[in-house]
Amino acid sequence: AAGDAAGQRCGLIAIVGKPNVGKSTLMNALVGQKISITSRKAQTTRHRITGIRTRGQTQFVFVDTPGFQTRHSTALNKSLNKTVMGAIGDVDLILFVVEAGSFTLADAKVLSLFKPGIPTLLIANKLDTVHRRAEIAPWLKGMQERHPFAEFVPMSAKNKGDIERLFGICEKYLPEQPWWYAEDELTDRSEKFLASETVREKLFRFTGDELPYTSTVVIDKWDEEKSKQYKRFIRIAATIVVERDGHKAMVIGEKGERLKRISTEARQELEKLLDAKVFLEVWVKVRSGWADDEARVRSFGYE
Template structure:
C-alpha cells in the first residue's frame, strides 16, 4: 500500500508591525514559547529588530519583532533615536514573506492607519491581529469594530487574540503559515532567536529599568554590555560574568536610576540577573554602573556606537 505524501512544510519571515505599545513583543514571545523580546507598559520598549523563531508542526515562523511605527513630529518623534527606530520598523519589511499588523482591540487611530498604509505599499500579504481582546468587557462590540476596520482595507486574514492569555493563537499560526512558501526550516528546531546572549543581557537590564522606574524612567536611557565572559562553575557548570553600563544624559537622571543609597540600582540588577539565569540556564554574576553621556539620543554616531541601527 502506497504511503500518503508528507504534509507540506511552510517556513519564512513574518514582520510583526504596529504602533507602539500594542503588544507586538508579547505576541512574539507567546508564539515562540519563550521570552526573547522584553516587555513593559512603556511605549517604545522594543528598540532593536529581533528575530523570534517559532517551530510548530508543519512549519516555522521567523517573526521579526520591531519598534512601533509612529508619525514624525514633536520633540521625541523627531529625535535621532526615534528616526532610527522608525527606520528599523520599516526596514523589517525587506526580505520578509508576510506581515502581521497588530492593533489593540477596540482602537484604530492614525498610527494604526500609518502602519497599514506602509504594509499595503510593500505589497506583502497582511494578517490583521486584533490583540488584547481579553480587555474588552463587551464582546458584542467587537463585531462592529472588526467590520469597521475591515471596510475598504485588504487583509489576508483577521484574528482576534489575546497574546497575554495565549488565546486564539493556533488559528493565527495557521493563517501565517499559509502565507509562507513551502520550504524546509530556516533555523534549527531548538533555536528561538538570532540574537546573542550578550545582546539579550543588555535587553534584560533595560527591561527592568522600564519596569522598576515606570513613569520616572528618563526616555534617553539605554544599556551597553561592557564585558561578558564565561567561566566554569563548580555548582552550576558554567557562570557568566557580565558588566552592564546604564547610559543617561544628565546627572539628575543618574540619581533617579541609582535611587536613595543605591537601592533602586541594586533591585534592577537583582531582578535582571534572575531573568538572565532563567533564560541562559546558568549562574550569572552581574555588575551595573550608571554613567552620563550628554545628548546621546540625538547623536546618530553615538547611537551607532551603542548598537542602534544594527540589523
C-alpha cells in the first residue's frame, strides 16, 4: 500500500472483560486465524496480544487482554492487571465483552476502570446460549443505565454473520490515517511466542481443573534448519513449568500418555500456523512458587 495511503483507516480496538466471556475467541474470529489461545479455563490469556485484520481500506488492530483478575493478588495477577490497564489507556474503541444477560461484580470491576471519552461497545456475547431471548431487551436497558455505551451488540463470537456485522460497526470509530502494518500481517507476536502459547493451550485443554493456572511454558530451543524435503523445518524444545511434583505427574499422565497428546496436538497446530514441518520436544520441570516470585514472573516473559 506504500505511496497510496489516501482514504486509509486504521485504529486500535481493545477487547476487554472478565475471564471466560469469550474475548480470545472473538479476537481469533475477527483476525480470521488463531492468534490467541482459548480454553474454558479462566486465566488462559496472559499477555497483551495484537491481532491485525485489513479489509478494504480499513486496518483493524485488535488487542486481546487477559481477563482482569480480582481474586488473588499474586505477582502474576498484578502483572496481568497492569497489562489490561495499559491496553485500554490509549485506544480508539473498547469492546467490553460480557455474557449476554449477565452482569456480575467482576464485570462491574472491569467497567469501572474505563476512562471516560473512549467510545465503548457493549458486546453481549454467547447469545447462542441464551434460551430466553425476551429477557435480553430489558437487560440491555439496565446496562444502558450503568455506562454510556456507544452501541449494544448482542452476538455470538462463533457466528460468522455476527462477526461481519461487528466489522461494520467498528469501522466507523477508526480514524482516517495510514495503516501501521502490512496488509497481510496478522500479529505483532513472534513465532516463538505463538509456539509457547500453543503448547500452553494444549496443556490447559488436556489437564483437569486440578492443574493450577500458574503452570507455564518456556521455549528452550528454536532451530530452523535447511531442508530439501520441506519448505521450512523447525526443531523446537519446550518446557512446561509447574509448581509441584504432583502437578508434574499429572501433566505426564499414565505411561506418558497425556504429555504425548499435548505435544502431538501442539505440533500439528504449529505446523499449520508456521507453515513448516515441526519437530517438537516437550519437557516438564518443577519450579515451586514461581507465580509469587516477581523476578521469575519477569523472566518467563510477563512484564
